[in-house]
Amino acid sequence: MTDIMILGAGVVGMTSAYALARRGYRVTVVDEGPAPATAGASFGNGAQLSYAYSDAMASPSLLRNLPRYLLGRDEAFRWKPSLSPASWLWNLRFLANGTRSAFERNTLEILSLALESRQALAALLARHPIDFDHRKAGKLHIHASSETLEQARRIGELKSALGVDQQVLNAKEATEREPALAHYGAPFAGAIWSPIDELGDPVMFCRGLRSILEDQYGARFLFRTRITGLRRSGRSIAAVSTSQGDLATPRVVLALGTGSLRVAQSVGIAPPIWPMQGYSLTLPATPDAPTASITDVKRKFVLCRIGERLRVAGLADLGGADTPFKPERAATLLRTVGAIFPKAGDYDERQEWTGFRPLAPNSRPRIGPTPIEGLYLNCGHGSLGWTLALGSAERLAVLLR
């Protein structure tokens, strides 16, 4: 049996652990949090398995709106470029991915990984049922203007080449599909309906997966363990340095989300990952909450019902690494969503959360070997890590053989 250490117990680390344990590796997972998916982006994310919405972040539309974002004139997306050379390099690469051809290439690449993820989740659940408030709810992208709806229709045509079926609905058809839109607080032109999209609670999923890994695959977990760097011996990985001392290992998978860059730098590797801060609210749902997942394209938030709870997520603040929770940004999200879905939940009972999406310039995760023997990456999943985790883990396992 080959030993392997997975650094990070978010959705990406946990699914990597599963894909490798199933193939006979002896797996140890290390994380500074007290349990899986508690200390990183996986904890409070939008809970959406957005298989059909694989659109890359850098796009022609982002380039067109850049001045608004840089001047802070968009409530949902803010970009304050930092002055560090690493940040400027990342920014330039991000902008270079905003051309039409790069956007389409990136979007289709992400889509194919998303479709692999969908299959991998179904296969996992067939082998090991996990209760994580999973629903095949489908998703509606609400468009305020017919111009953005038309743009989305064109991107949908591209996606149909990979067999993804998205339907364009006018406002009346969308409201027939999702009656909760009768209470939608603004006029809208229509929606894109993605029947293959699903949702589920990533924390419950990771908790269930941990039990399966421990009970059926003999995996070990080291929580409350801070990773400070990696150690190499010649061209190979030798150990992981942690708050509990050095842990010798011949193979390591780096799945630390936004923490990946700092740890990789200790052995001279620099995966281009930058944190993009977002916020979420979790509150009791009412019977007027939508059944389908919702993305509000103009206001850039997602909303879905997870069991009895309503989860709303949004805002994208790019620039400052490690900035703390800002009450005024959570208030912006609350104000926006409260005006659009006033009846969907009990907003007074909300729990607020902030997290950092580990974003690569082309929005595509880094998966596979590095120049250091025994060191593998599975990081940089940006806005779609929950959606892409299972497929990424399967790709990693194939590359490790």
Ligand SMILES: Cc1cc2nc3c(=O)[nH]c(=O)nc-3n(C[C@H](O)[C@H](O)[C@H](O)COP(=O)(O)OP(=O)(O)OC[C@H]3O[C@@H](n4cnc5c(N)ncnc54)[C@H](O)[C@@H]3O)c2cc1C
């Ligand atoms: C507001 C918001 C909404 C989102 N909504 C969605 C959505 O609806 N659908 C979707 O698919 N994706 C969504 N995402 C993106 C998704 O949450 C991330 O892409 C995904 O969680 C990344 O998973 P990960 O395992 O790579 O990273 P993380 O979940 O961040 O896990 C990394 C782990 O590494 C640990 N770690 C980091 N550094 C160290 C260290 N030095 N020592 C020890 N441990 C360390 C952390 O404790 C953490 O547990 C959203 C993100 C945000 C912020």
